[in-house]
Amino acid sequence: xxxxxxxxxLTDVPMHYCPGCTHGIVHRLxxxxxxxxxxxxxxxxxxxxxxxxxxxxxxxxxxIEAAHGRAPAVATGVKRAxxxxxxxxxxxxxxxxxxxxxxxxVHAAARNENxxxxxxxxxxxxxxxxxxxxTSLPGQVTQTSPYGRDPKLCGYPIRVCEMLSELEGxxxxxxxxxxxxxNVKNAKKAIKKAFQNQIDGKGFSLVEVIxxxxxxxxxxxxAALKWIDDKMIPYYPLGVxxxxxxxxxx
Amino acid sequence: xxxxxxxKGNEAIAEAAILAGCRHYFGYPITPQTEVAAxxxxxxxxxxxxxxxxxxxxxxxxxVYGVASAGYRVMTSxxxxxxxxxxxxxxxxxxxxxxxxVVNVQRGGPxxxxxxxxxxxxxxxxRGGGHGDYHMIVLAPASVQEMAELTxxxxxxxxxxxxxxxxxxxxxxxxxxxxxxLDLDIKPAPEKPWATRGTGMKRPHNIINxxxxxxxxxxxxxxxxxxxxxxxxxxxxxxxxxxxxxxxxCIAAFGIAARVSKNAINAARKEGIKVGMIRPITLWPFPKAxxxxxxxxxxxxxxxxxxxxxxxxxxxLATECRAPVLLCNRVGGMIPSPDQVLDSIRKASxxxxxx
Numbered sequence: 001x002x003x004x005x006x007x008x009x010l011t012d013v014p015m016h017y018c019p020g021c022t023h024g025i026v027h028r029l030x031x032x033x034x035x036x037x038x039x040x041x042x043x044x045x046x047x048x049x050x051x052x053x054x055x056x057x058x059x060x061x062x063x064i065e066a067a068h069g070r071a072p073a074v075a076t077g078v079k080r081a082x083x084x085x086x087x088x089x090x091x092x093x094x095x096x097x098x099x100x101x102x103x104x105x106v107h108a109a110a111r112n113e114n115x116x117x118x119x120x121x122x123x124x125x126x127x128x129x130x131x132x133x134x135t136s137l138p139g140q141v142t143q144t145s146p147y148g149r150d151p152k153l154c155g156y157p158i159r160v161c162e163m164l165s166e167l168e169g170x171x172x173x174x175x176x177x178x179x180x181x182x183n184v185k186n187a188k189k190a191i192k193k194a195f196q197n198q199i200d201g202k203g204f205s206l207v208e209v210i211x212x213x214x215x216x217x218x219x220x221x222x223a224a225l226k227w228i229d230d231k232m233i234p235y236y237p238l239g240v241x242x243x244x245x246x247x248x249x250x
Numbered sequence: 251x252x253x254x255x256x257x258k259g260n261e262a263i264a265e266a267a268i269l270a271g272c273r274h275y276f277g278y279p280i281t282p283q284t285e286v287a288a289x290x291x292x293x294x295x296x297x298x299x300x301x302x303x304x305x306x307x308x309x310x311x312x313x314v315y316g317v318a319s320a321g322y323r324v325m326t327s328x329x330x331x332x333x334x335x336x337x338x339x340x341x342x343x344x345x346x347x348x349x350x351x352v353v354n355v356q357r358g359g360p361x362x363x364x365x366x367x368x369x370x371x372x373x374x375x376x377r378g379g380g381h382g383d384y385h386m387i388v389l390a391p392a393s394v395q396e397m398a399e400l401t402x403x404x405x406x407x408x409x410x411x412x413x414x415x416x417x418x419x420x421x422x423x424x425x426x427x428x429x430x431x432l433d434l435d436i437k438p439a440p441e442k443p444w445a446t447r448g449t450g451m452k453r454p455h456n457i458i459n460x461x462x463x464x465x466x467x468x469x470x471x472x473x474x475x476x477x478x479x480x481x482x483x484x485x486x487x488x489x490x491x492x493x494x495x496x497x498x499x500c501i502a503a504f505g506i507a508a509r510v511s512k513n514a515i516n517a518a519r520k521e522g523i524k525v526g527m528i529r530p531i532t533l534w535p536f537p538k539a540x541x542x543x544x545x546x547x548x549x550x551x552x553x554x555x556x557x558x559x560x561x562x563x564x565x566x567l568a569t570e571c572r573a574p575v576l577l578c579n580r581v582g583g584m585i586p587s588p589d590q591v592l593d594s595i596r597k598a599s600x601x602x603x604x605x
Contacts, residue, residue: 011455041451044320056457062446064319065459067342070312073304077316077324078446080300081274086320086448104312107305 020221069101130216260285311339321445327353341380345460349408366583367421497526514591
């Protein structure tokens with residue numbers, strides 16, 4: 001009897017992520033959801049530029065590698081090419097989605113584009129070696145904020161879910177994390193809903209996953225998971241920021 | 251013979267694209283190409299297609315990238331400053347070997363420039379426009395009829411070679427009205443087994459990608475792409491020759507500059523000056539062979555351009571500097587007059603290019 005198996009939607013390619021990085025968990029959750037909804041054959045995933053740039057090697061569905069920040073625009077094209085038969089998701093980091101690709105994110109949300117976005121917020125640029133992200137916390141030391149992020153010099157971190165929730169367009173916005181078993185289960189529920197919404201034609205669904213980057217945070221994996229509780233969640237509270245269908249059902 | 255309809259150049263591009271099976275258009279407003287978007291906005295919803303006004307030129311070209319990845323005919327159009335913004339996307343389309351059609355109805359630059367006709371994006375178009383080693387197939391129409399025909403040809407070549415085709419027009423071509431026959435020679439899109447339309451659980455996943463971190467592999471990809479470009483150069487070079495049989499002076503001109511030059515050539519012939527013209531229809535691949543062959547009897551070449559002299563470099567390369575190449579130009583939205591070109595021809599006739 002098989003009690004634990006690799007989801008079909010994941011390939012056998014070994015992932016390149018650092019020890020303690022939570023990308024692997026989120027990849028698995030996305031793959032489990034694709035399996036459970038039986039949509040692998042019609043799903044097209046869009047990888048970003050950043051640590052998950054090579055996500056196209058890890059998912060078994062058709063994959064596209066987009067230019068930095070442009071995944072929501074690419075997803076718009078793929079979805080509109082055949083709206084009935086394409087399930088489209090993007091998988092993007094904070095630099096990709098909230099800095100260079102902010103315009104594409106906001107306008108895809110405003111159009112209520114019927115796509116699913118998995119947004120990894122780990123408050124740092126990982127791939128390039130730990131620079132300040134649009135979501136880096138005040139005082140956070142990074143390679144490009146060596147004395148700590150000073151909001152007077154470089155502004156305040158952006159709360160994406162809160163910002164997008166002000167728009168009429170999007171269907172569903174939720175912030176989750178994956179730093180313990182309970183939170184992982186909750187994250188999977190949110191990711192599944194974000195895909196189910198697309199299947200049901202409800203529109204733009206974004207799940208922000210507060211994630212750990214022990215390598216660039218300069219912490220042990222364990223300390224990084226604790227840092228999420230101590231530092232990240234107070235600035236980025238977990239929860240549902242918009243759920244139009246649920247609200248309308250009330 | 252088919253009935254002709256009176257159309258603006260921009261509208262002819264849009265209608266020809268629809269006839270060629272393009273059902274997805276993404277754009278952003280900019281003068282002087284706006285009629286393409288306006289036409290698409292009216293027509294696409296009625297034929298089950300997509301017209302979407304994107305939030306930026308950058309988003310528009312990336313939406314094109316998405317549809318092209320899924321294997322459908324797709325286009326965007328813009329004018330010079332907007333094409334600069336699309337440069338990133340053009341490079342990615344080339345890197346991922348995706349077919350698409352991009353229209354540039356050029357205006358004067360640099361910067362915001364003006365909104366009157368120009369040909370000053372020649373370098374940008376023929377050298378690729380974005381970063382990295384690549385080319386686009388660059389088509390230069392000189393009539394509204396050619397705007398329609400080359401749009402269809404652009405889709406066909408893009409699909410055939412998995413490249414971006416660019417229609418390099420200008421404000422005059424876009425805005426002028428002429429009768430057009432729309433019984434165009436349209437070849438259906440080929441099968442695209444590489445497209446990302448979902449595996450259907452019937453094949454391994456397809457990946458559309460331009461990333462390659464192993465230098466040996468990236469070098470190989472570049473070499474293979476240039477082998478394909480070489481085939482394009484051999485098979486798809488297009489040009490028109492006008493009164494070249496006995497020509498001692500040869501004008502090189504494309505688009506609106508070629509039309510003006512034709513008038514000047516006719517006038518010069520009446521004066522007994524042996525002048526002709528080679529009009530490149532593909533700017534990339536550039537028609538090198540007819541120019542080199544022309545050096546057997548041509549003593550002077552004149553490049554007539556709406557730029558500070560960009561195509562003139564390709565003429566010099568093609569003619570291997572066997573004869574002088576003069577420049578006759580206007581810029582900033584100005585167009586050379588037939589008299590200005592005629593003066594250049596007369597001077598060349600007297601001095602053979604030596605001032």
